[in-house]
Amino acid sequence: AAAASLSDLVPAPVSAQPAAGTTYTLPSGAGVFTEPGSAPAAGVGAYLAGILRRSTGYALPVSAAPAGTPASGISLLLTGADPTVGAQGYQLDVTAGAVVIRAQTPGGLFNGVQTLRQLLPAEIESATVRPGPWTVPGGRVVDYPRFAYRGAMLDVARHFHPPATVKQYIDRIALYKVNYLHLHLSDDQGWRIVVDAYPRLATYGGSTQVGGGAGGYYTKAQYQDIVAYAAQRYVTIVPEIDMPGHTNAALASYADLNCDGVAPSLYTGTAVGFSSLCTSKEATYTFVAGVLSELAAMTPGPYLHVGGDEASATSASQYATFMNRVQPLVTATGKSVMGWHQIGASAVQHSAGRVVQYWGLTTSDSLVTSAVSRGAKVVMSPANKAYIDMKYNAQTPIGLSWAGYIEVQTAYEWNPGTYLSGVPASAVLGVEAPMWTETIVTEDDIEYMAFPRLPAIAELGWSPWTTHSWDAFRARLGAQGPRWTIMGIGFYRSPQVPWS
Numbered sequence: 001a002a003a004a005s006l007s008d009l010v011p012a013p014v015s016a017q018p019a020a021g022t023t024y025t026l027p028s029g030a031g032v033f034t035e036p037g038s039a040p041a042a043g044v045g046a047y048l049a050g051i052l053r054r055s056t057g058y059a060l061p062v063s064a065a066p067a068g069t070p071a072s073g074i075s076l077l078l079t080g081a082d083p084t085v086g087a088q089g090y091q092l093d094v095t096a097g098a099v100v101i102r103a104q105t106p107g108g109l110f111n112g113v114q115t116l117r118q119l120l121p122a123e124i125e126s127a128t129v130r131p132g133p134w135t136v137p138g139g140r141v142v143d144y145p146r147f148a149y150r151g152a153m154l155d156v157a158r159h160f161h162p163p164a165t166v167k168q169y170i171d172r173i174a175l176y177k178v179n180y181l182h183l184h185l186s187d188d189q190g191w192r193i194v195v196d197a198y199p200r201l202a203t204y205g206g207s208t209q210v211g212g213g214a215g216g217y218y219t220k221a222q223y224q225d226i227v228a229y230a231a232q233r234y235v236t237i238v239p240e241i242d243m244p245g246h247t248n249a250a251l252a253s254y255a256d257l258n259c260d261g262v263a264p265s266l267y268t269g270t271a272v273g274f275s276s277l278c279t280s281k282e283a284t285y286t287f288v289a290g291v292l293s294e295l296a297a298m299t300p301g302p303y304l305h306v307g308g309d310e311a312s313a314t315s316a317s318q319y320a321t322f323m324n325r326v327q328p329l330v331t332a333t334g335k336s337v338m339g340w341h342q343i344g345a346s347a348v349q350h351s352a353g354r355v356v357q358y359w360g361l362t363t364s365d366s367l368v369t370s371a372v373s374r375g376a377k378v379v380m381s382p383a384n385k386a387y388i389d390m391k392y393n394a395q396t397p398i399g400l401s402w403a404g405y406i407e408v409q410t411a412y413e414w415n416p417g418t419y420l421s422g423v424p425a426s427a428v429l430g431v432e433a434p435m436w437t438e439t440i441v442t443e444d445d446i447e448y449m450a451f452p453r454l455p456a457i458a459e460l461g462w463s464p465w466t467t468h469s470w471d472a473f474r475a476r477l478g479a480q481g482p483r484w485t486i487m488g489i490g491f492y493r494s495p496q497v498p499w500s
């Protein structure tokens, strides 16, 4: 097993000090020891032990850490971390006798565990027992994220992706310290979440998808199961109900939502911009309030995403009226508004804590600067950099190309903190890599498009800009390849990367 190195990590850490000549070798009798009295820390310990048991065959019991010097084995502690680690960071110390991860929160411990995984040989990711030895290079890592929001988006509306696929994607994004998963739950082609007050949204609006397949939807139990699975991996779900455009599935399900009272047919194509809720009807706002309140009730995260993109069938004044009425419906649930950056239209009133998600092709945008001037934060998803549904190149068998081809270097070579003129780094909440699924049907499709670009976006969200270097990153990315192969990730072997 090729030994890993502190300089191989993705995302690059704030600091990594190797201890030359020091190596920790996991003994078969090792234990995992967690902060006494912290159930979440014990949960992270169980998560780590589950991964290590599969590939080492070791028992790796999880127990409360003894007082005093950390025992030999792996300790996950909530005391003694370097104060710079903050809420999401960690300190990892590897000596010949012990591995100790310290953090201020269980989420910080979880992020330290992702780093520890990468310091073990790639075979540690095997689902079956391998011989070892299970070495970890000695040294100290002190690490914490540049941006608080590091997201991935999965469009489950164009093609429905079952809970198992969503959970697998959560496992993959957690490898790179991504901490938000935005689920695009509704669009013209499908409605994917049960709403008790409007049952036809799922049963009828969720009955098809792009290309005419059977579609599908999440029951509330399935959605809450996904939320819980994500929470165990310190990933927060951001649900999106796109409106007033991208609403054909809802309009087809309930005639009363249409201005003319006539429900359109279900739609299985890939055009955009042709649908709109009837912004002049009271029934529309009763509908939106009902949907948002049920969604908020099963979403522990801070954001409800209201979409707002490509409302071409809605006039500018109707859009402003609609968004000015809908945003208070979100905040009334206790959540903060998130939306595509079109909600920054100057005629649309802002709401406290609002987040606009930039998906444009330019490096300046008046809607974003207008929203920021009224207190909004920005999640950066420039379509020509972060849209991982774009083809890598002309030969890529799936994906779109309207925003251009996106090879790995394109996805990596931009600075989210300075990208938009007039938007200071202090207004940038983070980054997100959207994966739209007009052409993305299977788990393999998702993984082919996400790897290796998702780790690039994840690094932009986590690592200090001072570590940013394509030559260094491509080498570190190459060292991830064997890990992905062992995990069964069918990644795109970009010619830009020296795969090891």
Ligand SMILES: CC1=[NH+][C@H]2[C@@H](O1)O[C@H](CO)[C@@H](O)[C@@H]2O
Pocket: 272, 309, 310, 340, 359, 387, 389, 400, 436, 437, 438
């Ligand atoms: C925010 C946004 N609206 C459009 C645009 O992104 O492009 C996507 C495809 O890349 C498409 O699926 C989506 O409906």
